[in-house]
Amino acid sequence: MSLLKVTIDNIEVEVEPGTTILNAARKIGGSVVPPAMCYYSKLEGSGGYCRSCLVKISQSSAKDTRPMPKLVPSCRTAVQDGMVVLNTTSPEVMENRRAITEFLLLNHPLDCPVCDQAGECHLQDLSYEHGLEETNTIEERRTFEPIDIGELIKLNMNRCILCYRCVKVADQLTDKRVHGVLNRGDHSEISTYILNAVDNDFSGNMIDVCPVGALTDRTFRFKSRVWFTKPMDAHRDCNTCSGKTVVWLKGEEILRVTGRKDTYGELEEFICNECRFHKKKVSDWVIEGPRNIKRNSVISQNHYQNLKPTGDEPQKPE
Amino acid sequence: MQNLTNRSKVVSDKKMTFLEKIYLPAILRGMSITLSHFFRKKSTISYPEQTREFSKVYRGQHVLKRDELGRERCTACGLCAVACPAEAITMISAERKPGEEHLYREEKYAAVYEINMLRCIFCGDCEDACPKEAIFLTDRIVSSQYKRQPFVYGKDILVEPLDPEKRIDISARQTDAVRKFKENKKYAHNK
Secondary structure, three states, rough: OEEEEEEOOOEEEEEEEOOOOHHHHHHHHHOOOOOOOOOOOOOOOOOOOOOEEEEEEOOOOOOOOOOOOOOEEOOOEEEEOEEEEEOOOOOHHHHHOOOOOOOOOOOOOOOOOOOOOOOHHHHHHHHHHHHHOOOOOOOOOHHHHOOEEEEOOOOHHHHOOOOOHHHHHHHOOOOOOEEEOOOOOOHHHHEOOOOOOOOOOEEEEEEHOOOOEEEEHHHHOOOOOHEEEEEEEEOOOOOOOOOEEEEEOOEEEEEEEEEOOOOOOOOOOOOOOHHHHHHOOOHHHHEEEOOOOOOOOOOHHHHOOOOOOOOOOOOOOO | OOOOOOOOOOOOOOOOOOHHHHHHHHHHHHHHHHHHHHHHOOOOOOOOOOOOOOOOOEEEEEEEOOOOOEEEEOOOOHHHHOOOOOOEEEEEEEOOOOOOOOOOOOEEEEEEEEEEEEOOOOOOOOHHHHOOOEEEEOOOOOOOOOHHHHHEEOOOHOOOOOOOOHOOOOOOOOOHHHHHHHHHHHHHHHH
């Protein structure tokens, strides 16, 4: 079948039939890509919950030139030939995104100074870009006590934005589903049900897929702020996973191990718990070199030098 | 060459007169200038018996504030350290244990908090960066030492005393505009 032509923010791109608008935008890259808090390309059926990727469609297709009546989630909508999509060029979309950000922050506590995710939190990035300085709500936020899911993972339900990513990880990566979402609407919460410990080899990946600080590494808990550690690409021979990870060093000490994340904060490969939690010695790893960190990330504040160009260095004015 | 100023004088080698030769008038004129300074107002003070009046927003030694219940405000978020242009601040955080709620306001606290006063340039960026109103610069002067090590101030020096009488007053550093801003309910999430 022939490729479909779609225009996003006045940029034309040709994609395969069945591609979503979000993935078409990712093919272009840069600021055209709508933010995604719940969509995860490696997890089947993810997306559609957070609404932060809503875009405006000013022309449905080449045959039907009418605009779509309301904003559509770009992670769930497939492109059609001749579709014209407006993302950052539409004031309506940007206004809507501001409102969605406020909506996501309704119950989210402002405990970034305490949270281990701060500095690599997608919600922090989203609210920094689209949020308000002030809040319109004075009501109490819903609160939960932090729960230990097993020895290695901490669940802080206060911070959860119900993106369902971790549930999909448990569904698709592990053979036995041990946790899910209980209750409905404003009452819904991620739970292991009667505090069943998650003891699967790949359960640690739910920490990496969590866009906020709801699921955090207990072995790294309050050890250091992310921006005081130096991320290094490293690998080791592992029987269960690829063994390709990022180790976060402070001096000569490995404070934590995570998977390698791409431009959109998605894991390139899922790693096993053995690599993530139990290999905290430099001698366990073959360190390849510094990880490429975007220069607008707070992690690069740590005088962190890139050896390879990342492509987002400041451009010389012409 | 063209003169740059009109103050240049042509040097001459003419003979001195008798009055000039005995030098006395010149000496007396010089002494009178010196003596007149004895009766002028002194520009120095005898510190530390006397101290000068400081600006309300003088940036001297830091203080780590406690809240009204005497709990430490600092949560070791690291923003002061990342804002510090001189890299003078280091910290190690720890988790609050049950039963320590009266000591620390948040779940996390700074177990070690050090400022190297030799590195510090007293710019006040840490004060600006702090989201918890924990660190402030005060009008106290960092005292001199004989060695370098005592200049690394730990929590024992930085945290203000628990005794309400001995708390460090920083209210002068906050203007009415700041106080009004805090009362606004729209910004209540910043507290």
